[in-house]
Amino acid sequence: MAGSTPASATAETQALGRPAAPASLWADAWRRFKHHRLAYWSLWALGLLVLAVLLGPLVYKVGINDVDFKARLAPPSWQHPMGTDDLGRDLLARVLYGGRISLAVGMASMVVAIAVGVTIGAIAGMSRGWVDAFLMWITDLFLSMPQLPMLLVLIFFFRDGLKSLVGPEVGIFVLIVLVIGGFRWMPAARVVRAQFFSLREKEFVEAARALGASTQRQMVRHILPNSLGPVIVAATIDVAAAIILESTLSFLGLGFPPDIPTWGRLLFDAKDYLDIAMHWSLFPGLAIFITVLSISFVGDGLRDALDPRRVL
């Protein structure tokens, strides 16, 4: 498939210097990805953000719960780069800490959603007849459920149970991840099923079948790797959607408990102080916005890059 794209200017200069390595599918995708300027820079922005969130609390050593009543609702200054909240807690520290949780929720929910979606889509795509029909009925059923109300209801009903089982922080994390993942797998399932339907009839799968590969082997070794492109795109979008959903839940007061400052939670606490301390809601909101925007652009770039039929 790599041969379908004509050599670009960069590939030629490479050939002059050292023997050109055979362009792998991934190197090709990377080259196409870099052409998408916005996506490329978004990837950098996202990488910086992840680094800041991971390493920031190690460098910026201000506790998220250090109360300073002398500096309540202080606007941004050198001492508190993002200002403080109503108890005088440093917002930069809280935004950095909240970013860890928001990104972790986004990634974990994506893993859940993709795992469920790929499994269901692969089973539906491989088996014809009533299994496929039933699984697709389930998918349609989940698609026609109002997502946010269901999330709220599930969290409402199961919050206390899980809290007593594994502790408040882990409990609500697991619950939010499972619930968001449980309501985001449908697009992946549909995409994978559609991919399986077309790939199943391709010659290379037929060849594998003729060589005596079992159905399982055909699925795992031959079809699945070839259907990964759209799945990766769907996964990227899922991360962004999960971050927005988590912050929405926290914003409605039904996400993480008050002592865990996720971005949505910070906005929820800040919204009553909008008139006197707008910096409080501005920074967490901007953090969500920048993260989601760069993930969306990366997703858009991946969509272009992972479609080998496209020549860019």
Next chain:
Amino acid sequence: MGNYLLRRLLIALPSLLGISLVLFTVLALAPGDPFEELATNPAVPPEVRLALRAQLGLDDPVWQRYLHWLSSMLQGNWGFSFVSRIDVDTLILQRLPVTIAIVGSAVILGLVVALPVGILAAVKPYSWFDRIASTLAFIGFSLPTFFIGLLFILLFSIELGWLPFVFRADLSETGWRWWIEQFKQSVMPVTVLGMAFAASWMRYVRSSVLDVVRLDYVATARSKGLSERVVILKHATRNALIPVVTLVALQLPQLFGGAIVTEQIFRIPGIGSLLIDAILRNDTPVIMAVTFVLSALVILFNLLADVLYGWLDPRISYR
């Protein structure tokens, strides 16, 4: 046509049943007892509590309880709100019109923005207009509704003082003053919601018009000497709208989610804020009924989309 509608209805019914089943399973699996309040109330003796349990069928097997719940839902007996002490269906009927008005206006606003912008962007792909519109669309759906809502309040209510930021259902004004006040308090929620819709729909419209304008029949229409306006609007757009209708219908569940958030920010007394209040106050009958009503609305709109689909695309006959 009647036959087709009937068949679609017959397909919609199992989905509704499935959703009711899911909802009930959630309720049945959930830890916690709806009778907890009575159990901890010292004024209620244990015998009375047990008798009440038996009378209300709480000790029956799960499937019996489901059938019981379903039949009373179907008979319009939706229960009694623990908090506000009135029937759930009355409560919902009080709140639903506001939500439908806000969501309906937002959908119209979203379409009014998304259709022309999407079509114009597709007619001249990769032009400056297209680039700016697409970038704005990306920004639009990356901004969470609650954040943009807060920004609006900050700008228009607090800084400029133009618009009220608390929605009042009981406006004291009458006549045309009422309409003005109503308009002023609806502008921000409808815009916030409508822009969120417009951002994602614009991209659908653009890509689907882009798919269609390259087809041969559009070239034929052009070569017949039709004006560009007629070619785009009558020939290309109508066909391009077919997938858009499906996508918009598929997004309806999220649309109600957006409405919940907007109602919460602007304190609109609609069905979404009813749900949030009920959840924060453990009002189980209201939670169940509101979720069920929202699911039913989604299925209803999917049905409408199917009918619209058939009207837009005569190839899908009403067999």
